[in-house]
Amino acid sequence: FQLQDYLAALAARLHSLLSPYATITIDDRSDDYFSRSEAFFDVEAYLGASPCNAHARRLRADLADGADRMALAVDDHEGVAMWWRKTKALPRANVITWSPRNAERRSYHLTFHRRHRALVENAYLPHVLAEGRAVTVRNRQRRLFTKNPAADWAASEDGRAWSHVKLDHPSTFATLAMDPARKQEILDDLDMFRDGKDYYASVGKAWKRGYLLFGPPGTGKSTMIAAMANFLDYDVYDLELTAVKSNIELRRLFIETTGKSIIVIEDIDCSIDLTGKRKRKKKKAKTSEKKKKMMPPWERDDEEEKKVTLSGVLNFIDGLWSACGGERIIVFTTNHKEKLDPALIRRGRMDVHVEMSYCCFEAFKVLAKNYLGVEQHEVFDEIRRLLGEVEMSPADVAENLMPRSKRKDVNGCLERLVKALHEAKLAVGAGTRQSKKSTTRTLTLTVTRIQRRRRISSRY
Ligand SMILES: Nc1ncnc2c1ncn2[C@@H]1O[C@H](COP(=O)(O)OP(=O)(O)OP(=O)(O)O)[C@@H](O)[C@H]1O
């Protein structure tokens, strides 16, 4: 095979020496393997190529507007002929990859006469890339990605790990009810991130940011993610960890995300037993040893390795941070921040911690304005007092404010909210008399948490 390769290379060289034409090749992935080549997709967008003509062996480029203009700029009388060709190639036999589909290399080849070389390199190609990028941006529609079943990865057209639908969520920061000062901080942070390419490069940090949104149910965590996507105009990747079978799958999923996106892992504490895994491993070890001996050797591979583990998640967040191109935000949401492993949420991994909490008066005002269109009302003072005393989630407040008929009955809605707040207050009053016994539980929880932290700090 080596001889064959060598001969082929020699023939190509000879041909290129004799032929008056030159060819530029643009591959779909760069040599570092992890990043997809942006240039390839820019060219694809420019040519307007779709998967159905990918099989055409020779593709006469439609150089109508852009290229002609370029040619005219140089020579008024003579158009420059250029040919675009698309190829798919399998790798050489000695390259080992973990998915045969993934190894396929797609390329565009641009052939032109040598005497136009300077024109092509200095004017035409930059023009194609810039136009292609502009087309992509113009066509950009925010998308919501979900994971494909792993079995489909090899079977589908390009073996994609994600499939998408149009993201069309009406939530914005204007309609999000929360403390206005905190909201402004988050907006500034996102703004700084979006325009921070040069800053991140200058301080030597990967262009990524981690957000941890925590708080009780119905306080607007998922709503905020949609607002962030709308504000930044980013895609959203919804990563359901329980559906990911192994660390390898997880890595593949991260690699296949694109720039300008928000990667979301909701309810991180529920979706995976991140903290308990190591503990249980020891206990299980003995029984699984026995079990393994009974198994035929080809089935004996370690089951633990097949699962998503905390260190797997950490590696791939950090791997994602450094390995793929930039402009990604990763968001974790949880109802129980205290259950999370400190290693997972330390600064650097999760840079911004946002507490979404029960409805405060400021948040109520936003909701009242959105739902009823009122900014002032005589019961506002009573509501302010009640919200200070009872904990009600913005979702519940919003539900109470929702008009029950087409006729907007502002007074009725506000009264309903006041009534609900009074009832909640009564329920809390009845509850406190029983809550004494929970103190001991809190103590033991704290102790185990300290122990866990020690164990973790020795590990990371
Ligand atoms: N802060 C908020 N501002 C505006 N609307 C809110 C807010 N919080 C909740 N809502 C309303 O309540 C509904 C539920 O909120 P959301 O799904 O964002 O809660 P969550 O914090 O993600 O809850 P969970 O922890 O159960 O996932 C939303 O559809 C939204 O209409």
Ligand SMILES: [Mg+2]
């Ligand atoms: Mg949610």
